[in-house]
Amino acid sequence: MDTTITKIGEVVVAELRAAGYKESTVRNYQKTIGVLVRYGREHGTSLYTQALGDEFGALTTSPRTGQFSAQRRFSYQRLVAVFDSYATTGHVDLSVQKRGGGGCIGQRQMSS
Helix, strand or coil: CCCEHHHHHHHHHHHHHHCCCCHHHHHHHHHHHHHHHHHHHHCCCCECCHHHHHHHHCCCECCCCCCECHHHHHHHHHHHHHHHHHHHHCCCCCCCCCCCCCCCCCCCCCCC
16 A cells, blocks of 8 residues: 555545535645645655644644644644544545533433
């Protein structure tokens, strides 16, 4: 399995299109993949590792404004989760991950 950032990015984009994601979403992923490719180059690698992904996912401050960016955090961490799933299993996992909380919603007990 090829673990270069570019190759994993190609697989992710193909899976997004196969799953019927809107083209605007696919373009956003492509843009973030491009940022990850540049980040890897700056760190002297073209290979994706979970350590590199962790570092990249933690980049939540805009270099232009110096301010925290919730959109950047969401985009980068979502991409890292997808890349990690491919790196560990060989398959792209596009499932939505919940942000914690109170367990099963549909199976609450009624108190009498």
